[in-house]
Amino acid sequence: MQVTAVLLLVAMMVATSAQAIEQYLKPEQFLAEVFADNAPKQEVLWVTKDVAKQAEKILGHAPNQLRQRYWKSNGKTAWIFDEVGKEEPITAGFVVSDGKIVQVRVLTYRESRGGEVRYPAFLKQYQGAELQIDQHLNRNIDGISGATLSVNAMNRMARLALYFDRMSRVE
């Protein structure tokens, strides 16, 4: 844990320039990375009333839209969400396999502070995380001071990805 903290501290010092809208990865680049340049056709999960109800429990607000597109190949699903940290949404991609998170990337970060959530040192904590019956992650994600709301948003999206992945397999 201490190594993580030191890495984060170094990363924060390197990232001196505060940015407004910063796109680190285009959705296409994220998908190319996940599916090794062999991105499958997009699929659709309809957010029905029951699904929306659970999603609202996870997010603390109604889901953004009725139709959630995702990508699926070899049992792996990829999801891209927008979720507000403090005032502006964070766009992040999540890959789920076997009910576990295998990869997380921040695609676009729009707030002036808290962008440290994009660093691998932070994101690798999600690897292997599963959804418990109470719709929470089965592990603690260490926060980043000054970026609490961004971390919370990342946690909510991680939970939603796991829940949506489960729902996409029910159908």
Next chain:
Amino acid sequence: MRFVRHWHARVGVMAAIFFLFLTLSGLALNHTDALGLVKHEVNNTWLMRWYGFKPAVPTHGYLFEDGYFAASGERWVMNGHVLLDQGLSETRQHLVGAIAWGDMRAISSEDHLFLYLPDGTRVDNLSGAALPNTPIKRLGSINTDTVPQLVLETAQGSFVTEDGLAWQILKVAKTSATAHPVWASEQPLPSTLSASLNRAFGPSLPLERIVLDLHSGRIFGRYGPLLMDIAALGLIILSLSGVWIYLRSVRRKPHH
């Protein structure tokens, strides 16, 4: 001593009002997230006039059989509902048009296509690889008796979709008149909508801004902060005179 006591009480009563005001607004600001002050928009007409804001109501928009879509700056309104789209302001630039597509309403900017239900619920937001090509130049629909189709015109040609997922190049059959797309076009908004438009496009401010301006005194205009400075000075005088009175009374006690 009497003089100090006398003025301590006077300044105290005056300062108490400001003190309450400052502490209450300060408390609220300390918990803006928990209280949701950022999310709560205030649109009180009197207050907005006090701030000098005027409603920016558009005169033109897009009309559907059962409603309308109009935009002003970054505010998008459909049938009186402000379309919230999680504050993605960069997606709202360069509005191309809005059109009815079956029971959905499609709205597009140059790089984004939004699908909504007439009640303002968002169905989808397409961009990048989910679109056949960008920038979008025109938005249209083909509402024949079969499946309604949505058409996007781009520099690389026109593309058509039945579900917003799979796109094909539009082939217009010359023989059939019905297959031609109807393109979204901006029209003057009828005066019957003005009440709905005024409500939806009226100026508003997040509650946080108003509490912040109350706290700093800026809401009272140019000299507001000065007023708050005087109040702060009053509090300093109170603290000092209070300590002085206390010390005097403590020292006197043994004599009485």
